[in-house]
Amino acid sequence: MRLEIHINAGNLLALPKWSAVPQACGRIDFAAISEAGFAGVQVLEFDQAVADAGLRMSSMARILDPLDVGKVTRRHQDLGFVATTLHLGTGFETDSEMDAYADAVVAASERFGYSLLVETHRATLTQDPARTLGLVLRYPELKFNADLSHWYTGQEMRLAVSIPSSMH
Numbered sequence: 036m037r038l039e040i041h042i043n044a045g046n047l048l049a050l051p052k053w054s055a056v057p058q059a060c061g062r063i064d065f066a067a068i069s070e071a072g073f074a075g076v077q078v079l080e081f082d083q084a085v086a087d088a089g090l091r092m093s094s095m096a097r098i099l100d101p102l103d104v105g106k107v108t109r110r111h112q113d114l115g116f117v118a119t120t121l122h123l124g125t126g127f128e129t130d131s132e133m134d135a136y137a138d139a140v141v142a143a144s145e146r147f148g149y150s151l152l153v154e155t156h157r158a159t160l161t162q163d164p165a166r167t168l169g170l171v172l173r174y175p176e177l178k179f180n181a182d183l184s185h186w187y188t189g190q191e192m193r194l195a196v197s198i199p200s201s202m203h
Contacts, residue, residue, distance in 0.1 A: 039117075041075035041093050042068065044082070065090055081114045093118040095154075099125070101139035108143040108151060118150035120180045124160040130169065133160045137174040144178075152180040162186075 047056050047063050057067030065088035068076065075091035076082070085092055094116045096107045104121070111119045123136045137153075144151045153161060153170075161167040161179075164186055171177065 039074040039091065040072065041077045041091070042073050043077040044079075044085075075117065077120065081116075086115075091117045093120065095120040095122070097122045098136070101135045104136070104139035104151070105143045105146070108147050108149050112147050112149050118152060120152045120154045122154055122156050122159045126158050126160060126162040128160045130173075133166070133170055134173060136160060137170060137177060141174065141176055150178065152178050154180040155182050155185060157185040 044063075047068075050056055057064040057071075059067075062084070065076065065085050069088050069090050073090065075093055076085045077093045077095060078085060079094060081092065092115065094111050094114075096111070096119055098104055098107065098121050107119065107121075121140065123140070124132070128136070140151050140153060143149070155161045155167055161170065162185065167179075171179075
């Protein structure tokens with residue numbers, strides 16, 4: 036296993052004119068993205084321009100039924116993606132429902148030999164640290180994509196907390 040840095044293609048779209056995103060002929064210059072050190076691009080659908088630049092492709096999917104995990108995994112693997120980030124559920128799942136998603140992810144990853152990453156994200160079963168840590172304890176074999184901004188903003192966390200002297 037090794038770390039690969041992929042940039043989400045959505046980060047490259049609709050940027051202001053002063054943006055430094057490399058372009059050629061009015062399109063994103065994926066060869067320049069590769070030269071900048073990225074190993075791949077996360078896309079929703081296969082993009083020949085990304086492949087032509089020698090970049091690997093990963094994808095993402097929103098899963099609202101554990102039975103869909105295997106279908107999405109097979110489709111993404113068949114398209115040539117190297118990994119898929121998953122947004123699982125809605126955030127209203129019970130522990131047993133969370134476990135059904137986790138079972139499906141572990142089974143599909145093992146069955147297809149494919150990397151599935153559960154993303155920490157608002158409005159999913161990993162929307163808060165407590166539920167996610169419980170899931171990690173029950174399923175240490177899960178892999179995660181930590182989008183911690185959703186925890187920080189969604190939970191109104193602060194970097195520093197001032198505790199009134201009366202509470203010391």
